Amino acid sequence: MLYHVAMTVRLPADMDPAVAGEIKAREKAYSQALQQQGVWRHIWRVAGLYENVSIFDCRDNAHLHEVLTGLPLYPHMDIAVTPLCRHPSSVREDDR
Amino acid sequence: MLYHVAMTVRLPADMDPAVAGEIKAREKAYSQALQQQGVWRHIWRVAGLYENVSIFDCRDNAHLHEVLTGLPLYPHMDIAVTPLCRHPSSVREDDR
Amino acid sequence: MLYHVAMTVRLPADMDPAVAGEIKAREKAYSQALQQQGVWRHIWRVAGLYENVSIFDCRDNAHLHEVLTGLPLYPHMDIAVTPLCRHPSSVREDDR
Amino acid sequence: MLYHVAMTVRLPADMDPAVAGEIKAREKAYSQALQQQGVWRHIWRVAGLYENVSIFDCRDNAHLHEVLTGLPLYPHMDIAVTPLCRHPSSVREDDR
Amino acid sequence: MLYHVAMTVRLPADMDPAVAGEIKAREKAYSQALQQQGVWRHIWRVAGLYENVSIFDCRDNAHLHEVLTGLPLYPHMDIAVTPLCRHPSSVREDDR
Amino acid sequence: MLYHVAMTVRLPADMDPAVAGEIKAREKAYSQALQQQGVWRHIWRVAGLYENVSIFDCRDNAHLHEVLTGLPLYPHMDIAVTPLCRHPSSVREDDR
Amino acid sequence: MLYHVAMTVRLPADMDPAVAGEIKAREKAYSQALQQQGVWRHIWRVAGLYENVSIFDCRDNAHLHEVLTGLPLYPHMDIAVTPLCRHPSSVREDDR
Amino acid sequence: MLYHVAMTVRLPADMDPAVAGEIKAREKAYSQALQQQGVWRHIWRVAGLYENVSIFDCRDNAHLHEVLTGLPLYPHMDIAVTPLCRHPSSVREDDR
Amino acid sequence: MLYHVAMTVRLPADMDPAVAGEIKAREKAYSQALQQQGVWRHIWRVAGLYENVSIFDCRDNAHLHEVLTGLPLYPHMDIAVTPLCRHPSSVREDDR
Amino acid sequence: MLYHVAMTVRLPADMDPAVAGEIKAREKAYSQALQQQGVWRHIWRVAGLYENVSIFDCRDNAHLHEVLTGLPLYPHMDIAVTPLCRHPSSVREDDR
Numbered sequence: 001m002l003y004h005v006a007m008t009v010r011l012p013a014d015m016d017p018a019v020a021g022e023i024k025a026r027e028k029a030y031s032q033a034l035q036q037q038g039v040w041r042h043i044w045r046v047a048g049l050y051e052n053v054s055i056f057d058c059r060d061n062a063h064l065h066e067v068l069t070g071l072p073l074y075p076h077m078d079i080a081v082t083p084l085c086r087h088p089s090s091v092r093e094d095d096r
Numbered sequence: 097m098l099y100h101v102a103m104t105v106r107l108p109a110d111m112d113p114a115v116a117g118e119i120k121a122r123e124k125a126y127s128q129a130l131q132q133q134g135v136w137r138h139i140w141r142v143a144g145l146y147e148n149v150s151i152f153d154c155r156d157n158a159h160l161h162e163v164l165t166g167l168p169l170y171p172h173m174d175i176a177v178t179p180l181c182r183h184p185s186s187v188r189e190d191d192r
Numbered sequence: 193m194l195y196h197v198a199m200t201v202r203l204p205a206d207m208d209p210a211v212a213g214e215i216k217a218r219e220k221a222y223s224q225a226l227q228q229q230g231v232w233r234h235i236w237r238v239a240g241l242y243e244n245v246s247i248f249d250c251r252d253n254a255h256l257h258e259v260l261t262g263l264p265l266y267p268h269m270d271i272a273v274t275p276l277c278r279h280p281s282s283v284r285e286d287d288r
Numbered sequence: 289m290l291y292h293v294a295m296t297v298r299l300p301a302d303m304d305p306a307v308a309g310e311i312k313a314r315e316k317a318y319s320q321a322l323q324q325q326g327v328w329r330h331i332w333r334v335a336g337l338y339e340n341v342s343i344f345d346c347r348d349n350a351h352l353h354e355v356l357t358g359l360p361l362y363p364h365m366d367i368a369v370t371p372l373c374r375h376p377s378s379v380r381e382d383d384r
Numbered sequence: 385m386l387y388h389v390a391m392t393v394r395l396p397a398d399m400d401p402a403v404a405g406e407i408k409a410r411e412k413a414y415s416q417a418l419q420q421q422g423v424w425r426h427i428w429r430v431a432g433l434y435e436n437v438s439i440f441d442c443r444d445n446a447h448l449h450e451v452l453t454g455l456p457l458y459p460h461m462d463i464a465v466t467p468l469c470r471h472p473s474s475v476r477e478d479d480r
Numbered sequence: 481m482l483y484h485v486a487m488t489v490r491l492p493a494d495m496d497p498a499v500a501g502e503i504k505a506r507e508k509a510y511s512q513a514l515q516q517q518g519v520w521r522h523i524w525r526v527a528g529l530y531e532n533v534s535i536f537d538c539r540d541n542a543h544l545h546e547v548l549t550g551l552p553l554y555p556h557m558d559i560a561v562t563p564l565c566r567h568p569s570s571v572r573e574d575d576r
Numbered sequence: 577m578l579y580h581v582a583m584t585v586r587l588p589a590d591m592d593p594a595v596a597g598e599i600k601a602r603e604k605a606y607s608q609a610l611q612q613q614g615v616w617r618h619i620w621r622v623a624g625l626y627e628n629v630s631i632f633d634c635r636d637n638a639h640l641h642e643v644l645t646g647l648p649l650y651p652h653m654d655i656a657v658t659p660l661c662r663h664p665s666s667v668r669e670d671d672r
Numbered sequence: 673m674l675y676h677v678a679m680t681v682r683l684p685a686d687m688d689p690a691v692a693g694e695i696k697a698r699e700k701a702y703s704q705a706l707q708q709q710g711v712w713r714h715i716w717r718v719a720g721l722y723e724n725v726s727i728f729d730c731r732d733n734a735h736l737h738e739v740l741t742g743l744p745l746y747p748h749m750d751i752a753v754t755p756l757c758r759h760p761s762s763v764r765e766d767d768r
Numbered sequence: 769m770l771y772h773v774a775m776t777v778r779l780p781a782d783m784d785p786a787v788a789g790e791i792k793a794r795e796k797a798y799s800q801a802l803q804q805q806g807v808w809r810h811i812w813r814v815a816g817l818y819e820n821v822s823i824f825d826c827r828d829n830a831h832l833h834e835v836l837t838g839l840p841l842y843p844h845m846d847i848a849v850t851p852l853c854r855h856p857s858s859v860r861e862d863d864r
Numbered sequence: 865m866l867y868h869v870a871m872t873v874r875l876p877a878d879m880d881p882a883v884a885g886e887i888k889a890r891e892k893a894y895s896q897a898l899q900q901q902g903v904w905r906h907i908w909r910v911a912g913l914y915e916n917v918s919i920f921d922c923r924d925n926a927h928l929h930e931v932l933t934g935l936p937l938y939p940h941m942d943i944a945v946t947p948l949c950r951h952p953s954s955v956r957e958d959d960r
Contacts, residue, residue, distance in 0.1 A: 001252050002140060003275075004149050005336065012301065013876070013939050028185045035187040043186055044098060044151075047179040047925040048869065048932040048945040053100050055140075060193050060252075061335040062277040068336040075301050081336040083143040083195075083275050085254040089124045090139055091131040097924045099947075101816065108781065109204065109267050143253040144197065144260040144273040156865050156924075157815040158949040164816040171781050177816040179867075179947050181926040194332060196341050205396065205459050220377045227379040235378055236290060236343075239371040239445040240389065240452040240465040245292050247332075275335040281316045282331055283323040289444050291467075293528065300493065348385045348444075349527040350469040356528040363493050369528040371387075371467050373446040386524060388533050397588065397651050412569045419571040427570055428482060428535075431563040431637040432581065432644040432657040437484050439524075467527040473508045474523055475515040481636045483659075485720065492685065540577050540636075541719040542661040548720040555685050561720040563579075563659050565638040578716060580725050589780065589843050604761045611763040619762055620674060620727075623755040623829040624773065624836040624849040629676050631716075659719040665700045666715055667707040673828045675851075677912065684877065732769050732828075733911040734853040740912040747877050753912040755771075755851050757830040770908060772917050796953045803955040810906075811954055812866060812919075815947040821868050823908075851911040857892045858907055859899040 001057065002041070002084040002095050003064050007077050008051045026072040039067060055084070097153065098137070098180040098191050099160050103173050104147045122168040135163060151180075193249065194233070194276040194287050195256050199269050200243045218264040231259060247276075249287075289345065290329070290372040290383050291352050295365050296339045314360040327355060343372075385441065386425070386468040386479050387448050391461050392435045410456040423451060439468075481537065482521070482564040482575050483544050487557050488531045506552040519547060535564075577633065578617070578660040578671050579640050583653050584627045602648040615643060631660075673729065674713070674756040674767050675736050679749050680723045698744040711739060727756075769825065770809070770852040770863050771832050775845050776819045794840040807835060823852075865921065866905070866948040866959050867928050871941050872915045890936040903931060919948075 011020055034040035042055040058064040068079060086095040107116055130136035138151040154160040164175060182191040203212055226232035234247040250256040260271060278287040299308055322328035330343040346352040356367060374383040395404055418424035426439040442448040452463060470479040491500055514520035522535040538544040548559060566575040587596055610616035618631040634640040644655060662671040683692055706712035714727040730736040740751060758767040779788055802808035810823040826832040836847060854863040875884055898904035906919040922928040932943060950959040 003336075004140070004142075031185045032187050042151075042192070043183045044100070044180040044191065045183040045929060046100075047181050047929045048867075048943055050933075052183055053178070053180065060277075061275040064275070065277050065333060065335045069338075079336055081275060082149070083253040083256070083273060084140040084149065085143050085252075085257050087139040087141040087148055089127040091128050095140065096138070099816075141257060143257045144195075144271055146261075156949075157947040160947070161813060161815045161949050165818075175816055177947060179925040179928070179945060181924075181929050196332070196334075223377045224379050234343075234384070235375040236292070236372040236383065237375040237449060238292075239373050239449045240387075240463055242453075244375055245370070245372065247330075274341070276332040276341065277335050279331045279333040279340055281319040283320050287332065288330070291528075348469075349467040352467070353469050353525060353527045357530075367528055369467060371445040371448070371465060373444075373449050388524070388526075415569040416571050426576070427567040428484070428564040428575065429567040429641060430484075431565050431641045432579075432655055434645075436567055437562070437564065439522075466533070468524040468533065469527050471523040471525040471532055473511040475512050479524065480522070483720075540661075541659040544659070545661050545717060545719045549722075559720055561659060563637040563640070563657060565636075565641050580716070580718075607761040608763050618727075618768070619759045620676070620756040620767065621759040621833060622676075623757050623833045624771075624847055626837075628759055629754070629756065631714075658725070660716040660725065661719050663715040663717040663724055665703040667704050671716065672714070675912075732853075733851040736851070737853050737909060737911045741914075751912055753851060755829040755832070755849060757828075757833050772908070772910075799953040800955050810919075810960070811951040812868070812948040812959065813951040814868075815949050820951055821946070821948065823906075850917070852908040852917065853911050855907045855909040855916055857895045859896050863908065864906070 001060065003056045003058060004082040004084050005054045005056055005064075005068065006051065006080045007054065007071075007073075008049070008079075009073055009077055010050075011073075011076050023072050023076075030070065030072055034067065097156065099152045099154060100178040100180050101150045101152055101160075101164065102147065102176045103150065103167075103169075104145070104175075105169055105173055106146075107169075107172050119168050119172075126166065126168055130163065193252065195248045195250060196274040196276050197246045197248055197256075197260065198243065198272045199246065199263075199265075200241070200271075201265055201269055202242075203265075203268050215264050215268075222262065222264055226259065289348065291344045291346060292370040292372050293342045293344055293352075293356065294339065294368045295342065295359075295361075296337070296367075297361055297365055298338075299361075299364050311360050311364075318358065318360055322355065385444065387440045387442060388466040388468050389438045389440055389448075389452065390435065390464045391438065391455075391457075392433070392463075393457055393461055394434075395457075395460050407456050407460075414454065414456055418451065481540065483536045483538060484562040484564050485534045485536055485544075485548065486531065486560045486562075487534065487551075487553075488529070488559075489553055489557055490530075491553075491556050503552050503556075510550065510552055514547065577636065579632045579634060580658040580660050581630045581632055581640075581644065582627065582656045583630065583647075583649075584625070584655075585649055585653055586626075587649075587652050599648050599652075606646065606648055610643065673732065675728045675730060676754040676756050677726045677728055677736075677740065678723065678752045678754075679726065679743075679745075680721070680751075681745055681749055682722075683745075683748050695744050695748075702742065702744055706739065769828065771824045771826060772850040772852050773822045773824055773832075773836065774819065774848045775822065775839075775841075776817070776847075777841055777845055778818075779841075779844050791840050791844075798838065798840055802835065865924065867920045867922060868946040868948050869918045869920055869928075869932065870915065870944045870946075871918065871935075871937075872913070872943075873937055873941055874914075875937075875940050887936050887940075894934065894936055898931065 031040055031043060039057055040054060041057045044053050046053060056064055056067065058067060068074065071077065127136055127139060135153055136150060137153045140149050142149060152160055152163065154163060160177070164170065167173065223232055223235060231249055232246060233249045236245050238245060248256055248259065250259060256273070260266065263269065319328055319331060323331070327345055328342060329345045332341050334341060344352055344355065346355060356362065359365065415424055415427060423441055424438060425441045428437050430437060440448055440451065442451060452458065455461065511520055511523060519537055520534060521537045524533050526533060536544055536547065538547060548554065551557065607616055607619060611619070615633055616630060617633045620629050622629060632640055632643065634643060644650065647653065703712055703715060707715070711729055712726060713729045716725050718725060728736055728739065730739060740746065743749065799808055799811060807825055808822060809825045812821050814821060824832055824835065826835060832849070836842065839845065895904055895907060899907070903921055904918060905921045908917050910917060920928055920931065922931060932938065935941065
């Protein structure tokens with residue numbers, strides 16, 4: 001089941017760069033593992049901003065909650081969740 | 097080059113159902129032709145609303161403008177465009 | 193799976209009262225059938241407004257979409273959907 | 289009498305985890321005691337966010353005020369209160 | 385129990401003045417009857433606008449809903465409801 | 481002459497409780513003195529929030545400004561001022 | 577006593593130009609009479625928009641209400657009222 | 673040429689009162705010098721708020737920019753600029 | 769002197785296409801004449817929307833007002849005006 | 865390909881002036897190098913504010929992202945990106 005998730009990162013301007021770097025490295029590894037599993041189906045950068053637009057494929061709302069709250073950058077993010085479904089005009093049989 | 101486009105349809109409540117049906121049929125055909133060409137890369141329905149979230153792959157801003165203003169439902173839509181690019185955490189080499 | 197849905201009804205001020213009455217009667221029957229099936233788990237009136245707050249229990253996002261777009265008053269409603277899950281402080285084992 | 293209450297928690301990013309943990313433990317105990325008494329009738333987590341949607345059953349506005357301002361997390365919450373009543377389409381005799 | 389209610393009237397610019405006058409006369413009579421009963425405790429005009437700020441004293445949320453939806457101008461109003469209680473700094477024993 | 485004033489208090493979460501308590505005590509005394517003089521005609525608590533809705537009876541705009549900026553909590557408040565007048569539907573001769 | 581009033585005119589696009597012209601002529605005469613009396617102290621056009629920013633000098637809130645609701649264009653205006661007073665940095669003794 | 677400028681002052685709650693007092697004294701002197709020169713044509717206090725509404729008469733946009741960024745309180749202000757011109761209903765020949 | 773002007777066109781969906789076409793033709797001629805004179809310095813289409821972003825070079829605010837209110841599409845536009853000046857980081861001596 | 869970019873600078877009020885000066889000097893050099901290359905086609909100051917409106921000419925969305933995130937002031941800016949294209953009423957053959 002699909003969810004559209006918009007994430008805006010707001011790291012404090014005075015955060016220690018080493019600390020920030022370490023969190024970002026864990027964030028990347030976390031994201032790539034979920035992409036490999038097919039849970040984090042798409043991730044795109046919003047041009048010019050420290051924001052991404054992502055598509056998640058989760059079992060249910062609880063699964064999505066577990067995935068998002070596990071993000072290493074979660075305490076520094078504004079998140080907006082929108083549930084999606086297959087569009088009747090899609091040329092695909094499934095929700096790709 | 098990718099663009100995130102959110103479309104909200106606002107058909108007048110008193111539109112003749114036959115007219116509305118004909119516009120929607122042309123909209124679907126127009127959308128599916130662009131999906132087949134790889135220009136309209138994704139289209140998802142926002143659950144519960146007469147809205148979609150779409151990803152377009154266009155040559156440039158002018159191409160996107162031409163594609164969107166050609167939508168049969170265009171005069172009845174609110175549209176929000178966000179330019180995207182590949183995310184550095186993506187597991188893919190390209191912008192899929 | 194639960195969804196919080198806020199619905200605001202905006203019937204045109206000049207709608208024929210007989211037409212409005214007929215739509216409302218169908219809306220009530222539709223709502224009560226879904227309540228009996230356990231899909232529309234709660235419906236409350238917002239005091240002083242022509243709005244309700246509802247909790248739906250659906251199989252997935254597509255099921256919710258089907259249920260909401262089938263509402264007789266759907267063309268005259270503003271709708272906001274929020275996906276829910278069990279709260280860790282709940283005293284219940286399930287999502288009641 | 290019912291109230292819909294939406295609570296968003298905004299703990300400072302630099303709060304001592306031990307302090308945060310202690311406040312959350314008191315919050316959970318406070319919430320569960322009120323749930324057992326039937327005052328905090330429902331609590332649901334908003335998927336992906338540090339927010340909940342709750343239904344309170346209080347004697348009057350003053351009772352609601354006393355209950356909410358007693359929340360251990362109250363100084364760190366944004367709260368929105370909406371008074372509710374039984375919906376005329378409800379299949380129940382009371383405001384369940 | 386007290387409620388703060390802000391009402392903004394939006395009569396269509398092309399409404400027949402005789403119809404508008406008749407609705408306003410019924411509105412005034414309705415308001416004055418409720419003031420006499422002590423239910424509509426205060427009504428003030430917002431200077432320069434077709435808006436009022438009112439204080440209602442109702443038995444409960446359902447009573448408030450019944451009172452507001454009975455307003456002859458109700459279909460032409462935007463309404464915002466805020467539940468109130470006695471302020472701890474008030475010099476009065478009750479909620480006056 | 482009447483003014484509707486909405487006040488939201490935003491004390492810093494890390495303010496010394498003794499300092500906060502002292503300011504609140506002065507605020508209460510200041511408010512009660514003005515209530516006794518008939519200047520601060522009404523004060524109500526917004527249920528569930530650290531906000532009040534008040535009605536002031538001042539000689540003119542300058543008097544209102546002097547009264548509000550003298551509030552001990554003034555540096556920690558968001559304030560919204562709305563000038564009022566007697567409503568033509570009021571059952572009273574004056575602006576009560 | 578001074579008030580800052582921002583007025584935005586929204587004449588229906590399909591209004592008969594003769595009717596619009598007649599209302600505007602009455603509006604101008606009404607405005608100029610009040611300017612001559614010193615009640616409508618300033619009126620400026622917002623560059624590029626069908627809006628004005630005005631300063632009114634009225635006896636009290638009720639006087640302002642009477643003046644504004646008497647505007648021939650009043651049914652077609654959005655109005656925002658802000659009460660003013662002399663600024664302590666003003667070089668003038670009064671509120672000019 | 674006229675500009676409407678709204679200024680909201682947001683001094684940090686923990687600013688040293690001596691520092692704040694010194695900045696305010698310079699602000700007042702700066703404002704009064706410009707008023708004497710006819711550049712800062714009007715300044716009014718918004719009743720109840722730490723805001724002013726001002727009218728500036730500048731040679732051009734660059735002159736306005738120079739005047740505003742020279743304000744001693746500039747780093748602590750939110751500023752909104754609106755270009756004005758003479759209103760066709762004004763009884764004056766110029767833009768007074 | 770420069771102004772940034774954002775224009776959003778909102779033609780009624782039911783406008784006669786011949787009437788709309790005639791207004792748009794006059795709009796284009798009007799725009800091109802002002803571009804030739806150097807008054808309308810730039811005009812760009814916002815990709816995907818019926819909006820433009822323009823830069824005007826006018827003598828003063830009154831000149832801008834005259835130019836904008838003369839637009840054939842003016843009654844069907846939402847307009848936002850922002851006064852500009854040369855940026856200190858510009859590589860040009862003037863405001864190009 | 866063109867993009868409209870609005871940038872608002874929000875330097876912390878307590879930033880060391882020497883640090884701020886050094887960042888601004890690097891920002892200016894960075895901006896001027898890109899202007900010389902034709903990438904940063906226009907930059908204008910918004911009169912009275914610490915904001916600019918800029919036009920960028922980039923190869924694609926990824927190029928724009930690289931250019932913007934390289935700004936020395938980037939961590940202290942709010943940025944809004946709008947993709948542009950040639951307007952059909954432009955008198956120019958290209959997107960100038």
